[in-house]
Amino acid sequence: xxxxxxxxxxxxxFDSMQAGILVFNDFGEIVIANTPISIYFExxxxxxxxxxxxxxxxxxxxxxxxxxxxEKKKFKSLVELTGVKKSxxxxxxxxxxxxxxxxGNNYFKLLLTDITRRKKxxxxxQSLNVQLEEEVKLRNIExxxxxxxxxxxxxKEKELNFLKTKFIALAxxxxxxxxxxxxxxxxxxxxxxDLDNVEKRNEHLKKIKSMIxxxxxxxxDLLTLENIEAGEINLSLSNFKLSDLIKNISANxxxxxxxxxxxxxxxxxxxxxxxxxxxxxxxxxxxxxNAIKYSNEKETIKVCVLTNKRNIYFTIEDHGIGIPISxxxxxxxxxxxxxxxxYYPGTGIGLNIVKGYVQNLNGTISFESVENKGTxxxxxxxxxxxxxx
Numbered sequence: 001x002x003x004x005x006x007x008x009x010x011x012x013x014f015d016s017m018q019a020g021i022l023v024f025n026d027f028g029e030i031v032i033a034n035t036p037i038s039i040y041f042e043x044x045x046x047x048x049x050x051x052x053x054x055x056x057x058x059x060x061x062x063x064x065x066x067x068x069x070x071e072k073k074k075f076k077s078l079v080e081l082t083g084v085k086k087s088x089x090x091x092x093x094x095x096x097x098x099x100x101x102x103x104g105n106n107y108f109k110l111l112l113t114d115i116t117r118r119k120k121x122x123x124x125x126q127s128l129n130v131q132l133e134e135e136v137k138l139r140n141i142e143x144x145x146x147x148x149x150x151x152x153x154x155x156k157e158k159e160l161n162f163l164k165t166k167f168i169a170l171a172x173x174x175x176x177x178x179x180x181x182x183x184x185x186x187x188x189x190x191x192x193x194d195l196d197n198v199e200k201r202n203e204h205l206k207k208i209k210s211m212i213x214x215x216x217x218x219x220x221d222l223l224t225l226e227n228i229e230a231g232e233i234n235l236s237l238s239n240f241k242l243s244d245l246i247k248n249i250s251a252n253x254x255x256x257x258x259x260x261x262x263x264x265x266x267x268x269x270x271x272x273x274x275x276x277x278x279x280x281x282x283x284x285x286x287x288x289x290n291a292i293k294y295s296n297e298k299e300t301i302k303v304c305v306l307t308n309k310r311n312i313y314f315t316i317e318d319h320g321i322g323i324p325i326s327x328x329x330x331x332x333x334x335x336x337x338x339x340x341x342x343y344y345p346g347t348g349i350g351l352n353i354v355k356g357y358v359q360n361l362n363g364t365i366s367f368e369s370v371e372n373k374g375t376x377x378x379x380x381x382x383x384x385x386x387x388x389x
Contacts, residue, residue, distance in 0.1 A: 014032075014034045015034050015035040015036075016035075017034060017036065018036065019036060019111050019112060019113050020033075020034060020036040020037040020039075020040050020093075020110075020111070020112035020113070020114075021033070021034045021036075021037065021109070021110070021111055021112075022034075022037050022053065022056075022109070022110040022112060023100075023107050023108065023109050023110075024052070024053040024063075024107070024108050024110075025105065025106070025107055025108075026067065026105075026106055027052075028052045028053050028054055028060075028063065029051075029052055029053075030048050030049060030051050030052065030053055031049075031107060033045065033048040033049070036112075037112065040083065040085075040091060040093070040112065040114050041056050041083060041084075041085050041086060041091075042085045042086040042087055043086050047086075053110075055084075056083055056084060057081055057082065057083055057084065058081075058082040058083070058084055058090070059081070059082065062079065062081065063108070066097050066108065067108060070097070070099045070108075075097040078094045078095065078096055079094070079095045079096075079097065080092065080093075080094055080095075080115075081093050081094075081095050083112075091114055091116045092114075092115050092116045092118075092119040093112045093113060093114055093115060093116075094112070094113045094115050095110050095111065095112050096110070096111040096112075097109070097110060098110075098111070182208050182211045182212065185205075185207045185208045185211075186208065210255055210256075213255075224282065224353050224356075224357075228353065228356035228357070228360070233279075233356075233357070233360045235276045235279070235384075236276055236277075236278060237274060237275060237276055237384055237386075238274070238275075238276075238277060239272055239273070239274050239386065240272065240273065240275075240277050241270060241271070241272050241273075242270070242271060242272075242273060242305060242307070242312075243270045245277060245280060245281060245284075246265050246303075246305065248281070249281060249284050249285055249288065250263060250265065252285065253285065253288050253289065253292065256289065256292050256293075257292055258292065258295070258296070258297045258299075259297040259298070260297055260298040261292060261295065261297060261298065261299055261300070261301065262299075262300045262301070263288065263292070263300075263301050263303070264300060264301070264302050264303070265303045265304075265305065266302055266303065266304045266305075267304050267305055267306055271307055273307065273312065273383060274383070274384050274385075274386035275312070275381070275383065275384050276361075276384075279357050279361065280312075280381070282353065282354075282357060283314075283354050283357055283358065283379060284303070284314060284316075286350040286351070286353060286354050287314075287316045287354060287377050287379070288301065288303060288316060289350070290350060290351070291316055291317075291318035291320065291375070292318075293344055293345070293346070294318065294320035294321045294341065294344060294375075295318045295319060295320035295321075295374075296320065299318065299319050299320065300319070301316070301317070301318050302315075302316070302317045302318075303315070303316050303317075304317075307383075309383075310382060310383055311380050311381065311382055311383060312380070312381045312382075312383060313378070313379070313380055314377075314378070314379040314381075315376060315377070315378050315379075316376070316377045317374065317375075317376045317377075318374050318375055318376075319373065319374040320374055320375065321340050321341070321371070321372060322340075322369045322370050322371040322372055322373050322374055322375055323338055323340075323367075323369040323371065323375060324338055324339060324340060324371050325369075325371065327339065328367075328369060331351055331367070332351050332352055332354075332355045333352065334348070334349055334352040335347065335348040335349060335352075336348050336352075340371065354379075358379060358381065361381050361382070362382055363379060363380050363381040363382060364379070364380045365377065365378070365379050365380075366378050
């Protein structure tokens with residue numbers, strides 16, 4: 001009776017433990033299993049006594065390994081195992097291994113804790129961490145993109161500030177020269193007025209008008225440049241004769257010709273076109289002014305005009321200083337002036353304006369140049385459709 005009471009007492013203690021205790025023999029047969037083991041694996045205590053330990057776990061090799069090498073370092077700490085319930089469902093347990101001897105026989109003890117919920121939480125946390133890492137990567141990519149855009153924006157702002165500084169230096173010089181000439185001519189006109197010298201007075205009056213025209217041209221270039229930069233180019237299309245446009249350009253540019261320079265228009269065509277008269281005039285005047293400016297006295301500037309059903313072609317040829325080959329790729333940049341052009345007046349925006357207008361009209365511009373021999377500019381502009389004509 002006393003022994004039974006002891007066995008009953010130990011069983012109560014055994015079953016009341018929170019952890020599962022499972023003992024198996026050398027043949028892998030379950031000898032003892034407490035109530036938590038029954039709950040974990042959904043088998044009754046009676047059923048467990050007729051099972052082998054391998055029935056309860058997905059991988060049986062770990063138990064054979066333990067039986068053969070119980071002192072192995074692996075078994076000195078907790079081992080994570082995958083269990084299989086009676087229903088076939090899986091559970092995750094942490095197992096503490098131990099070996100005991102009783103009456104000359106070896107027994108192997110497992111102390112099990114169900115960590116299924118904890119593992120689910122860990123997997124969820126791991127999944128969230130992976131998502132977070134991906135989100136961080138994505139945000140880093142977006143941030144890098146923003147940083148690159150900011151760098152480009154800053155670089156562009158620095159470039160604009162540099163260009164503005166450069167322009168102010170150029171423009172101040174370019175404006176001072178004609179203003180000084182106007183002031184000088186005005187003072188001389190007053191002097192000649194007292195002497196009643198009409199011829200000299202008219203000569204200086206003509207010079208003043210020329211300088212004012214030059215200043216207006218520079219101001220127009222600035223406004224044009226601003227409009228091109230802002231993308232605010234509004235076409236003003238109309239029907240006009242190419243011959244009339246050429247006559248006007250010829251009349252306006254002749255006062256700027258150097259001594260014995262000649263401006264020749266070849267293949268003049270009297271056809272009528274539908275286009276923007278002002279823009280074509282600006283394109284041609286800039287190219288012709290440059291040809292005049294960078295050519296010596298007695299040189300000839302040739303302007304060829306051709307048309308077909310689809311396009312208008314302009315060719316401006318001079319025998320001036322040309323463009324150094326090392327700088328030809330920069331010639332259309334705003335405010336750029338080639339090293340051999342620095343001693344000539346100019347702001348370096350004319351060709352930039354020309355290219356801006358040509359591109360806006362879906363045309364093309366190209367050039368061929370040899371230093372000290374001359375330059376040929378070629379412009380192709382598509383004709384506009386006059387739907388009302």
